[in-house]
Amino acid sequence: MNVSELGEFALIARLARTIGAEPPADLIVGIGDDAAAWRAGDSVLLATTDTLVQGVHFLPNLAPWCDIGWKTLAVNVSDIAAMGGEPLFALVTLALPSDTETESVDELYDGLRECAREYGVTIAGGDIVRASEFSITVALIGKAQIRDGEPLLMRRDGARAGDVIAVTGTLGDSAAGLELLEKGCSLDNPFVRAHLRPHPPVRTAQEAARLGIACGIDVSDGLLQDIGHVCVRSGLGANIHASRIPTSATLRDSHLDSALALACAGGEDYQMLFAAPSGLIDQLTLAAGDCLTIIGELVKGEPTARLLDDSGKEIDLPSAGWDHLRRA
Amino acid sequence: MNVSELGEFALIARLARTIGAEPPADLIVGIGDDAAAWRAGDSVLLATTDTLVQGVHFLPNLAPWCDIGWKTLAVNVSDIAAMGGEPLFALVTLALPSDTETESVDELYDGLRECAREYGVTIAGGDIVRASEFSITVALIGKAQIRDGEPLLMRRDGARAGDVIAVTGTLGDSAAGLELLEKGCSLDNPFVRAHLRPHPPVRTAQEAARLGIACGIDVSDGLLQDIGHVCVRSGLGANIHASRIPTSATLRDSHLDSALALACAGGEDYQMLFAAPSGLIDQLTLAAGDCLTIIGELVKGEPTARLLDDSGKEIDLPSAGWDHLRRA
Numbered sequence: 001m002n003v004s005e006l007g008e009f010a011l012i013a014r015l016a017r018t019i020g021a022e023p024p025a026d027l028i029v030g031i032g033d034d035a036a037a038w039r040a041g042d043s044v045l046l047a048t049t050d051t052l053v054q055g056v057h058f059l060p061n062l063a064p065w066c067d068i069g070w071k072t073l074a075v076n077v078s079d080i081a082a083m084g085g086e087p088l089f090a091l092v093t094l095a096l097p098s099d100t101e102t103e104s105v106d107e108l109y110d111g112l113r114e115c116a117r118e119y120g121v122t123i124a125g126g127d128i129v130r131a132s133e134f135s136i137t138v139a140l141i142g143k144a145q146i147r148d149g150e151p152l153l154m155r156r157d158g159a160r161a162g163d164v165i166a167v168t169g170t171l172g173d174s175a176a177g178l179e180l181l182e183k184g185c186s187l188d189n190p191f192v193r194a195h196l197r198p199h200p201p202v203r204t205a206q207e208a209a210r211l212g213i214a215c216g217i218d219v220s221d222g223l224l225q226d227i228g229h230v231c232v233r234s235g236l237g238a239n240i241h242a243s244r245i246p247t248s249a250t251l252r253d254s255h256l257d258s259a260l261a262l263a264c265a266g267g268e269d270y271q272m273l274f275a276a277p278s279g280l281i282d283q284l285t286l287a288a289g290d291c292l293t294i295i296g297e298l299v300k301g302e303p304t305a306r307l308l309d310d311s312g313k314e315i316d317l318p319s320a321g322w323d324h325l326r327r328a
Numbered sequence: 329m330n331v332s333e334l335g336e337f338a339l340i341a342r343l344a345r346t347i348g349a350e351p352p353a354d355l356i357v358g359i360g361d362d363a364a365a366w367r368a369g370d371s372v373l374l375a376t377t378d379t380l381v382q383g384v385h386f387l388p389n390l391a392p393w394c395d396i397g398w399k400t401l402a403v404n405v406s407d408i409a410a411m412g413g414e415p416l417f418a419l420v421t422l423a424l425p426s427d428t429e430t431e432s433v434d435e436l437y438d439g440l441r442e443c444a445r446e447y448g449v450t451i452a453g454g455d456i457v458r459a460s461e462f463s464i465t466v467a468l469i470g471k472a473q474i475r476d477g478e479p480l481l482m483r484r485d486g487a488r489a490g491d492v493i494a495v496t497g498t499l500g501d502s503a504a505g506l507e508l509l510e511k512g513c514s515l516d517n518p519f520v521r522a523h524l525r526p527h528p529p530v531r532t533a534q535e536a537a538r539l540g541i542a543c544g545i546d547v548s549d550g551l552l553q554d555i556g557h558v559c560v561r562s563g564l565g566a567n568i569h570a571s572r573i574p575t576s577a578t579l580r581d582s583h584l585d586s587a588l589a590l591a592c593a594g595g596e597d598y599q600m601l602f603a604a605p606s607g608l609i610d611q612l613t614l615a616a617g618d619c620l621t622i623i624g625e626l627v628k629g630e631p632t633a634r635l636l637d638d639s640g641k642e643i644d645l646p647s648a649g650w651d652h653l654r655r656a
Contacts, residue, residue: 002427002429002430014430015433015437023450027417027452030450031454033453038417038452040371040373041369042369042370043368047453047467048453049467051457053459055460056457088368089366091467095381096331099331100331101331105331122352125359126377129384130332131381131463133459133460135459141375143368
């Protein structure tokens with residue numbers, strides 16, 4: 001069997017099984033969450049890594065190099081934030097074809113630096129290797145917030161039955177932007193900007209962790225798929241009410257028929273999703289002042305996300321979300 | 329200008345200049361050493377990353393997958409050791425063509441796990457992405473040894489004029505192994521084993537840091553090139569005595585004419601090089617019980633390594649070592 005038949009998530013689960021036999025005492029969160037968490041002295045470290053490959057995650061000649069730099073760091077910042085943590089320093093690996101123009105690399109670094117400044121990250125090292133296709137990998141190290149010696153972590157397995165599910169911002173703009181980018185739309189288009197320059201809501205995520213919200217994930221693979229990760233890890237079902245899913249007015253206007261599908265399955269929004277008792281979500285809405293929308297709730301039962309219409313009937317969507325190995 | 333004209337080290341220097349303008353107070357060592365060092369509470373973290381790309385760092389159908397797994401982690405362990413630190417946990421990124429057999433990935437992970445067990449590393453997460461060529465990236469997080477609140481770090485810029493230069497083990501076997509592997513030699517050949525399964529001397533490196541040795545680097549790009557890094561960062565010249573460079577008896581017997589060149593420029597030995605007052609090197613030899621050889625000394629002057637024959641005359645070698653972007 002090859003890896004595209006097995007799929008990304010089955011492969012990760014398979015590898016996690018072969019590895020996690022005897023986790024050391026210092027490991028708090030291992031494979032299967034947004035970031036790993038590790039106790040080091042009086043700190044709890046977080047570490048995550050994400051790679052963008054040319055032709056797979058971005059399109060040669062369409063996405064400007066500086067945006068690729070921004071995005072590669074931003075998606076890692078999003079993972080640290082989803083744990084409730086603070087990003088600290090990054091290692092950047094560039095895999096470069098020999099004929100890459102040094103100007104392109106400079107522009108890429110401009111975008112990386114811009115994102116690093118925005119989120120208080122230091123680029124502390126990395127690696128440069130030759131390769132036949134361009135890719136960029138960021139490993140980002142952060143730290144958890146600590147209270148009374150214990151880390152304030154949001155985990156995928158931290159949800160309880162009865163928790164409501166809330167998301168920040170609006171969903172689907174990034175997926176609409178990708179479609180437009182592929183059709184040659186201007187880089188100034190707001191959907192295209194949303195796709196190329198995600199801004200993960202780090203402060204809201206950190207505030208959520210401080211309030212005691214125990215379950216969080218970033219919306220990166222597509223809303224339903226990401227909720228599915230929470231379902232599987234927490235052993236719960238999720239009811240998601242389609243009419244409550246927040247989309248931007250411009251998306252609803254311009255994508256009348258597809259806005260819901262883009263919001264549910266599009267991916268790469270890099271908003272945050274939290275599961276918690278509704279009282280905590282109310283507190284977060286007050287504290288963060290950010291747009292936060294309750295879209296559903298976690299229930300006992302089969303660990304999958306169900307999308308419901310206003311009458312409570314299940315809606316089928318054509319695509320389930322992003323699988324890095326399956327999508328051709 | 330493209331990156332192969334500029335070369336790996338010039339590109340790194342160029343990028344480091346654009347980034348390191350205002351290092352935060354917590355950053356102890358940034359770009360340009362074996363690993364970054366960062367103060368986090370009462371700990372000092374170390375972080376490094378290295379990538380192996382199929383067709384560049386290893387040969388498809390020649391190197392077994394489990395050896396590729398071992399090596400990718402081992403070369404990162406070597407970087408943490410070269411700072412005097414202890415490796416803790418790793419993030420592993422696999423870039424896979426869709427038709428990769430899952431069996432190959434399993435074998436790769438067998439080698440990773442074996443190396444992780446050997447060096448007390450936990451694989452705590454990672455990423456899997458689709459790509460047209462196979463590569464594997466490890467980001468390894470470790471910690472520095474601490475005494476009286478201060479980290480015991482070995483740095484490339486830690487050498488002083490008058491320090492002697494010492495290396496562990498023998499050099500050149502790995503480069504000989506690569507040549508043999510390319511000619512189809514058996515995987516049981518000891519040179520081939522040295523190439524596929526490096527064993528960085530972590531305990532000796534940690535002991536060196538505890539003894540107060542302030543300068544270390546791993547021998548990964550080729551002895552002279554690696555000493556060159558120490559020269560540039562410490563602002564010193566190095567005199568290396570060719571006849572003192574340790575090579576294995578089997579290498580001298582089988583590679584009469586090329587043993588010196590393989591040892592000086594071959595790369596991938598993953599031994600350790602230290603620069604320190606000779607008294608400290610003597611103490612390390614006693615304490616570590618490892619084979620340690622003094623091969624030269626650091627002197628004031630132009631920051632390059634000079635290879636000398638027994639009469640003190642400089643020897644020219646055809647190749648200066650490994651540059652990831654230049655080598656075709």
